[in-house]
Amino acid sequence: MNWITSFVRPKLDTLLNRRESPDNLWIKCPECGEMIFHRALAESLQVCPHCGHHMPISPDARFDALFDEGRWDLIPLPDPLLDPLKFRDEKRYVDRLREARKKLNRQDAMAAAKGAIGGVKTVVAAQNFAFMAGSMGMAVGDAILTAARTAVAEQAPFVLFSAAGGARMQEGILSLMQMPRATIAVQMVKEAGLPYVVVLTHPTTGGVTASYAMLGDVQIAEPKALICFAGPRVIEQTIREKLPEGFQRSEYLLDHGMLDMVTDRREHRPTLARLLRLLMDQPPEAPKEEEAPKEKPPLLEAAPPVDDIPAEPLPEASGGAQQAAPSQPQAPQA
């Protein structure tokens, strides 16, 4: 039992004169069941400090954590034709869309921003699973295209965080057409000689995996993310057998040669900074004066061998020359 649960929580409960803590202050880790104070969870980028379980994170929180000094500019995205097919199932698509927009205060499932990562000007797009399961429709396709064009115009690498249940069925064939459209976006970045890095997050499935999420120069995944074309249930129905534990998870894909690395979210910033500086032929990131590197000189610092990446987050020092993630590492290191 750690100090948050044993000390802070009872104290808070007394203070607020209640037994049950409200949902917005304490979050139960769905993996290990530990209660986590919401601020601690935010600081650890929605990664459980106890077991390393990666929970969903908003694009904004990702941008805050990734970009140098947490400074970034949102890239304005086009607003595509609303409900091109006049689709309705038991509900009208426009109503579903309106609800999602209201609930999340976002236009659609992909956000894009620019800023610097490790001093390298970078465009980052992040898919928001909370918005209609991150599904890929016109808006997502247009967002990727806009982000790619911005990257080309600014001669900046393009980093994309994927998270989606697949294509947005309510846009019918036009959602399917986002596969070639997003592929064209990737081609533009590659033709400009710029890196395209994909970070796959839980879950990335269907047409999203089968297009832009599998075309990165470097393929990174968050731990234990479901990454697949056909979902496990569909496969089980087809082959009529139970699938093995861990099937289609990040670590499984790494073993099968589909990824370069599986990396804890809290290590994304230093990992990306290092990769982008290498790919853009930049010298190692200069250490900040007040925070000199604690261990080896930067030039000798290498990425940990893929096999050795622990399920638990790496200690802060392993980033070497890179600055530590913006927040203090949480419990597992303590």
Next chain:
Amino acid sequence: MLTYLDFEKGLAELEGKAEELRALARQDPAMNIADEVAQLEQKAKTHLAEIYAKLSPWGKTQVARHPGRPHTLDYVEGLIEEFTPLAGDRVFGEDAAIISGLGRFRGRPVMVLGQEKGSDTQTRLHRNFGMARPEGYRKAVRLMEMADRFGLPVITFIDTPGAYPGKGAEERGQAEAIARSTEKCLEIGVPLIATVIGEGGSGGAVAFAAANHVVMLEHSIYSVISPEGCASILWKDSAKAQEAAAALRITAQDLYKLGVIDAVAPEPLGGAHRDKAAAVAAVGAAIDEGLARFRGFERGALRQQRREKFLAMGARGLE
């Protein structure tokens, strides 16, 4: 033996009666029933025309999946001279779900790729019902590259329920294989003409159809998800497939209006399965037209046209 679809019951009766009469006449040549037979046949034809003039999206789905519908091999046999199959992805295996090889279309060398569903139990199993594995897409990438190197147009036939959702397929990177195939379609500097001849099922179809010119047969379908799959997710009831088929807008006519496809090839009355030769001829003419559009195009112009076409999609919806 013709397989009748559920909405063809009335038709089956008329045609059955006509056949009975013809059988009677064969037994007793003295019987003069030519008029009645002709009348029944005329009636059946009118009925057939009526049904097919107002086929619902679900009706078209059934026609597109009709077991007697001509498949890729029928088109290859009817349209490609000197067809020379080429096999294997050079990595893992050969995928029999994908017909692939060199040949001549109207005298001109081309590369041919297409999903083949099979036509009886044995061939269906052999072809995995037209559901490709990663090897199929990687073979396609290899052969598109070859076509690009030798300046050969690529002709694809699309007829698949989707990419195979199997354990091995996922293990070997189904998603990546599809992504690379789509990427290659968009990359090559030779004309790519795709024809949806039956079922254009999702990512497994688009991997062959990111083309300069996309044709659909009149009663074929092209969709992000099967109507049954969509119904079970959005309606939570796979029996609502008819509604889903309508809502998804999967018909050639709707896709043409949306600017997603470039041409619709007419089918013989009552669907391609009633007259294979006519269907093959219609597809041949449509491919020829597609190739003619791009005769003399430079490599860069071909890529540019593909790009601009796909980027422009979605600008107009359906009313």
